[in-house]
Amino acid sequence: MFNLYKSSAFILLRGFMVLLACLQAGNGMASLLPFDFPGSILGLFILFILLSTQLLPLNWVYNSGQLILRHMAILFIPVAAGLLGYVDVLSEGIGLILSAAFIGLVLILLVVGRLYQRMQA
Incomplete structure (x- = not known):
C-alpha cells in the first residue's frame, strides 16, 4: 500500500x-x-x-x-550576469571594496578570537 x-x-x-x-x-x-x-x-x-x-x-x-x-x-548565476553591466562602476571602486572586505575580515577574526579566549578562561 x-x-x-x-x-x-x-x-x-x-x-x-x-x-x-x-x-x-x-x-x-x-x-x-x-x-x-x-x-x-x-x-x-x-x-x-x-x-x-x-x-x-x-x-x-x-x-x-x-x-x-x-x-x-x-x-548566483543571474546575480553575476547582472554585475557584468556594472563593471565600470565596480572597477572604479575596487580598491575601496577590497580594503573594506579585508578590514571586515580582520575585525571579525579579532573579535571571534577574543571571544574564544574569554570563553576558555
Whole structure:
C-alpha cells in the first residue's frame, strides 16, 4: 500500500512549505516594522527559533534544505550576469571594496578570537 506521508515528494513539499511559511511570516513582520528590514532575515530567525526550541522537527525541513543547498550555485548565476553591466562602476571602486572586505575580515577574526579566549578562561 502506498503511504503518502512517507513518500519523498511529500517530504520535500512539506519542507518547502515550512520554509515558505517562515519566509512569509518574516515578510509580514518586516512590513509591520517602522524601518526597513529584510523579511528573509526575519524568516530565517523564525525558522531558527522553531528549530532550536524543537517546535519544528529538523527532519521536516532537512531534505528540502539539502536540495536547496545542493543547487544554490545556480541561483548566483543571474546575480553575476547582472554585475557584468556594472563593471565600470565596480572597477572604479575596487580598491575601496577590497580594503573594506579585508578590514571586515580582520575585525571579525579579532573579535571571534577574543571571544574564544574569554570563553576558555
